[in-house]
Amino acid sequence: MTEVFANVPFLAVAALICVAVYIIMSQRNLIKIVMGVAILESAVNLFLVALGYRHGGIAPIFTDAPGTLMVLPVPQALTLTSIVIGVATTALMLTLIMLIYRHTGETDAEKSRRVKG
């Protein structure tokens, strides 16, 4: 039974990636696109954390540890870095949307996009 549940996080990752890609591809509202990117970020972070999980493991702190079965610390460090970077990119994206809105009064990609190939 535990083996079935062990795959649940990865199924969730796959589902989140599908949702995110669909949003980024289909939505025209710029804020919704940013939300799609944020969901994609969460999916990748969840993937990293799930990757490092060991069934029954404890937090990887060696002091007073009752056993040696621990979850992997490296993916958690990577995720932490990735979350911080994600905050920066999301903030910059939203700033740029504010500027676009100030110029055009629109957050709709089709209407505000004046640049044409």
Add this chain to the structure above:
Amino acid sequence: MDALTAHSSILAIAIPLLAAFITPLIGRLDSRVRNVFVVVVLTFVEFLVLVLARDVYANGIHVYTLGAAAPSLTVPENYMVPVRIVLEVDGLGVFMGIISATVALAGAVYSIACVKNETGQDRFYTLLFLLTVGMLGIQFTGDLFNLFVFLEILSISGAALAAFRTRFVDAVEGGFKYLIVSTVAALMVLFATGLFYGQYNVLNIAAIADAMQYTVLDKIALTLLIAALLTKSGAVPSHWWVPDTYTPAPAGTSPIIYAASLTCLSAMFRVAFTLYGIKMSMATIGWLVIIAGLLSMFIGVTMALRQTDVKRLMVYHVISQEGYMLLGVGVGIAVLGDSQALAAYGREAIAGGLFHLINNAFFKGLLLLTGEALFFRLGTRDLNSMGGMGRNMKWTCAFFLVGALAISGVPPFNGFASKLMIYEASYQLNPMLTIIALIVSIMTLASFTKVFQSAFTGPQLPEYKDVREVPLSMKVGMGLLAGATLFISLFPGPVVNTIIYPATDALLNRAGYISAVMGGG
């Protein structure tokens, strides 16, 4: 000097990173002191990269382990694999490092006069430094997760620079597109990193390459990495963000953002050659790269022909020229499994692609700067409303001619030398490739003839009668890139022998890259 050489790789990344955050402090005191500071720091970075290059060419691959007792201790005692962050610089790394540092210096010098009347100049230089850090970091790192981090540094600073002139709505939109594309691409890289870590428990590129089992997951990771880096480099089929982002980018930043794209392109070569090597079915991948290259060349140049915005026209040639690089390297990848063909023309093809890359970084950067110079003085980028600028802006006109003749592959300029290498090598794989490349080259010449006639020749227009030449710093910035172009044009042989072939051999020497970190051999 020995200590400087040993630490040059980390200093080349750390010094601009530190300078990025000191710049606003100095800017509070005096803007002229700050400009001097920016130029001095970037010159020093260029010097460090050259010191590093001398070391790499003399002693082979340079490794630097952060936090170890000695920089060369890549694998700690009692460990089987490298656990620390390792910088690994080989022939390709210094080759790209030289390009990045030179273009960043020229762009910064050019920007001094060009952004003089803008607000937020301190932040402009902070972002410019961060972009330099991102480019050098991607080239020097030997760690896949660091690649992701530097890619994000490059994305954030590149997007913010592209959108720097927030009073133009197209600039903000260009920056936004670049940021979305870059973030999604970087997340794909991170996902691929996770796939590798799950299987091999290492993040080091050499260690992963050493342990590589070529499983299905590895192939998924390869696809993700190549797709992400190709998107960031702006080749067809993911070229659509390029014109919108480069065209409104302010002052000297468009060549630097261009160099950043080239950095991603070479990171893609690194993934294909070093991380995966020759066990995959290389003929298929090679032909895919060749087709992407041909499409980039053709679509780029046909779109350029119908543009009337001077900078946008040049930017479409960015896509087209990237096609030549992909063609050259693609021919090399296609014959990677066949050692006879590789020796006969494969190595030459890769060298041609890389030679075209360095040439483009200089003459394409120069052309983008001349386009910006026209916009700086005239306030428009529309070719139909310009004319007779050859009289008013003699220097800009001369720089434009150097760039335009070089990009069209007119002998004796360097564009001719690198294109000839690609033609000769690709002809041996399939003559059709050469014919298409030649046609694109002619169309490129036609397109730049149009710019020259519209902007620089013809009668003087009354509204632009009093237009003056651009200020000194912009001339110096363009002069640096024009000088680099002319230098390579005059001495193509020595340049190819000293920097192009080492970069090519670094790509082909997968075992060397691995053993430099893992030891043994």
